[in-house]
Amino acid sequence: MKKLYFLALTFMIGFASFGQNPIITSIVDGDCSGGNPKLLEIYANGTVDFADYSLENQTNANVTWGNAQDLSSFGEVTNDFVYISISSSTDAIATEFPSLASAPVLITNTMSVNGDDRVRIILTASTTVIDQYGVDTVDGSGESWEYADSYAKRVNGTGPDSSFNAANWTFGGAGALNGLGTCQGGADTFETLIGGVGTYTITQNTEPAINILSPANGATLAPGTTTVNVEFTTNNLSGTETVNITVNGSTTNGVTSPFEITATDGESYDVTVDLVDGGILDSDTISFSVLSSNTVANIAALRAGASGEVYELTGEVLLTYQQSFRNQKFVEDATGAILIDDPSGVMSTAYNIADGITGIVGTLSEFGGTLQFTPIEDSAAASSTANALTPQAVTLAMLSANAENYESELVTITAVTMDNTEPTFVTGTEYELTQGQGAETFNFRTAFFSADYIGANVPTMVTDITGILTERSGNAYYITARDADDFSVAVLSVSQFDATSVVVYPNPTSTGFVNITSANNDAISVTVFDILGKSVINQTLTHDRLNVSALNSGIYILKISQNKASVTKKLVIK
Structure with a gap:
C-alpha cells in the first residue's frame, strides 16, 4: 500500500498548535514470540521536561484510564525521540530495531498493550491530555487504527492531539507484521518494514492529498459481509478537484465518502482512490477480502x-484454561482440543473455567507447530456453566510416543518427579519429569505467564500433575500446569503476602476506581462485599486497577487474594 498523508488542519493552524510538548509519533505491536516487541515512539518538540508528564493506557473495552507511568526518567529532551517498551521486549528490540541500541528506552508495564488498546500522554499535575493514540473508550478491534501485529506512524507536521485524530496517522493495517521480522526468519527487521524509526518531522505537507481511512489495508472481513463502505478523506483542496474510485478494475467517477461496495464471501477487492483535477494529483490504494466459512460440528473436524x-x-x-496473554483460551470436547489465540481481543465475552462455549467462528492456522483457532467475531454468552472437567490420564511413555494426539488437551500424569536443579518456578523454563525408575522422561514448561506458582518452590516430592499439553517449534512438547492446584503436593510460595504488602489507593475514593498493588507482580483477585455481606464485585485485576464506579457511596470490604493467600481491607466510596 502506498502510504499517503492526510492533514486535518491548515499549515498556519497546525504550526500555531506546536509548542514544547511531547508528541506520540509511532506505535508498534510486534509478532515475535510473546507478541513482542511493544514499542512507543515519542518526539520532544522543542525542549520538553518529561518530569511534567506521565503515560497512561486504556485496555480492551475498559472506559477508564490507568496504569500511569511517570516519564521523568527521560529528563529534559530537545527536538529528539524517546521510546517506551516492556521488559519482555528487550531482546526483540535489540534485533528488530537496531537503530535504538543507544536510544533512551523506558521499560514499563504501561506498554503491556495489544493492538486494540489506547495510550495517552498527560500532564501529571493536572491530568490534562497532551496527546493520545486510539479512540477513548473504544476497543480497537476491527477499527482502522487497530495495530495488532502491526504499527501506526504519525503524519509529518501533525499533533499533538488531545483527542485521537485518525486522519493524522498512517496505519499498517492489523496483521501487517504477521510472520515477518528476523525473529521469524525474515530478511528484514521490523524497523525496515515500518519505514524506520525517528522519521517524524514537524514540517507539514501542503500538497493536495487523499487517504483511505477504512477498511484497513489487508483487512479480512467476516463471512456474511454484503456491503463495505470505503471511507476516505481529502485535504489541501482548491475546490475544483474530484475523486474517482476503482474497484477490481471498474472505475466510478466523481464519488464522495463513504463509497459503498457490494461484497461477496470468498472474494478479494483491490481499491484505488484518485484525487483528480485535470490529472491525478494523489492516490491511495488498499486491498481487503471477505472470508468464506465452513461448518464443523466438533474439534476433531476442525x-x-x-x-x-x-x-x-x-x-x-x-x-479448560484462559490467560490474558493474547487473550488465549484452551477448549476441548470429547473429540479433541485446540488453542484459541485472540491477540486482538475479538472474543470480548467473559467466560469462566469450565464454561461451555458454542458457535465459535474463526480462522484455522498453525504457529510454532501448534494448531490454533483465531476468532473473527465475538461469541455468545456461555452455553453452560460449571461443567465437570475430566483430564485424560496419560503416562510419560504415552506422551513421548504420541504427544501430537494430546495437543492442547487437559491431561493428568501421576507419580512423577520434577528436576529441581532450578529450585523455583521461573517463567519460560523447562523442568524434566521422570516416572517410575526414570526410564520415561518428559518436560514440564512454565508457559503460562500469570500462573500463580511462578516464584514458588519446585516440588521435591513425587507429585501428580494436571496440565495442558503444549507444543513449540521443532516438535517440542511440554505439559504446563494451569495453577498451583494442578499439583497433588503443596507448591509453597516464596513471596510474602500480608496486609502490609498490599496498598489500596485512593481510599476513600470518589474517582470511580481504586488502584491495588502488592509486593510482587502475580495476579490479584478481588472480591468486594457490601455491609450486608453480599458480593458486589468479583474479578481478577489486569492493570492493578479496580473499577468501582457502579458502587453507591458507603463502606465496603475488599477481599484481596494472591498466590492462595488473602487479606481484607476496608474501602470507602465517597
Whole structure:
C-alpha cells in the first residue's frame, strides 16, 4: 500500500498548535514470540521536561484510564525521540530495531498493550491530555487504527492531539507484521518494514492529498459481509478537484465518502482512490477480502481442516484454561482440543473455567507447530456453566510416543518427579519429569505467564500433575500446569503476602476506581462485599486497577487474594 498523508488542519493552524510538548509519533505491536516487541515512539518538540508528564493506557473495552507511568526518567529532551517498551521486549528490540541500541528506552508495564488498546500522554499535575493514540473508550478491534501485529506512524507536521485524530496517522493495517521480522526468519527487521524509526518531522505537507481511512489495508472481513463502505478523506483542496474510485478494475467517477461496495464471501477487492483535477494529483490504494466459512460440528473436524480457512464450530466446547496473554483460551470436547489465540481481543465475552462455549467462528492456522483457532467475531454468552472437567490420564511413555494426539488437551500424569536443579518456578523454563525408575522422561514448561506458582518452590516430592499439553517449534512438547492446584503436593510460595504488602489507593475514593498493588507482580483477585455481606464485585485485576464506579457511596470490604493467600481491607466510596 502506498502510504499517503492526510492533514486535518491548515499549515498556519497546525504550526500555531506546536509548542514544547511531547508528541506520540509511532506505535508498534510486534509478532515475535510473546507478541513482542511493544514499542512507543515519542518526539520532544522543542525542549520538553518529561518530569511534567506521565503515560497512561486504556485496555480492551475498559472506559477508564490507568496504569500511569511517570516519564521523568527521560529528563529534559530537545527536538529528539524517546521510546517506551516492556521488559519482555528487550531482546526483540535489540534485533528488530537496531537503530535504538543507544536510544533512551523506558521499560514499563504501561506498554503491556495489544493492538486494540489506547495510550495517552498527560500532564501529571493536572491530568490534562497532551496527546493520545486510539479512540477513548473504544476497543480497537476491527477499527482502522487497530495495530495488532502491526504499527501506526504519525503524519509529518501533525499533533499533538488531545483527542485521537485518525486522519493524522498512517496505519499498517492489523496483521501487517504477521510472520515477518528476523525473529521469524525474515530478511528484514521490523524497523525496515515500518519505514524506520525517528522519521517524524514537524514540517507539514501542503500538497493536495487523499487517504483511505477504512477498511484497513489487508483487512479480512467476516463471512456474511454484503456491503463495505470505503471511507476516505481529502485535504489541501482548491475546490475544483474530484475523486474517482476503482474497484477490481471498474472505475466510478466523481464519488464522495463513504463509497459503498457490494461484497461477496470468498472474494478479494483491490481499491484505488484518485484525487483528480485535470490529472491525478494523489492516490491511495488498499486491498481487503471477505472470508468464506465452513461448518464443523466438533474439534476433531476442525483440526482436520485447512489452514487459512474460516470455520464455524457449531458444537459446544469446554473452557479448560484462559490467560490474558493474547487473550488465549484452551477448549476441548470429547473429540479433541485446540488453542484459541485472540491477540486482538475479538472474543470480548467473559467466560469462566469450565464454561461451555458454542458457535465459535474463526480462522484455522498453525504457529510454532501448534494448531490454533483465531476468532473473527465475538461469541455468545456461555452455553453452560460449571461443567465437570475430566483430564485424560496419560503416562510419560504415552506422551513421548504420541504427544501430537494430546495437543492442547487437559491431561493428568501421576507419580512423577520434577528436576529441581532450578529450585523455583521461573517463567519460560523447562523442568524434566521422570516416572517410575526414570526410564520415561518428559518436560514440564512454565508457559503460562500469570500462573500463580511462578516464584514458588519446585516440588521435591513425587507429585501428580494436571496440565495442558503444549507444543513449540521443532516438535517440542511440554505439559504446563494451569495453577498451583494442578499439583497433588503443596507448591509453597516464596513471596510474602500480608496486609502490609498490599496498598489500596485512593481510599476513600470518589474517582470511580481504586488502584491495588502488592509486593510482587502475580495476579490479584478481588472480591468486594457490601455491609450486608453480599458480593458486589468479583474479578481478577489486569492493570492493578479496580473499577468501582457502579458502587453507591458507603463502606465496603475488599477481599484481596494472591498466590492462595488473602487479606481484607476496608474501602470507602465517597
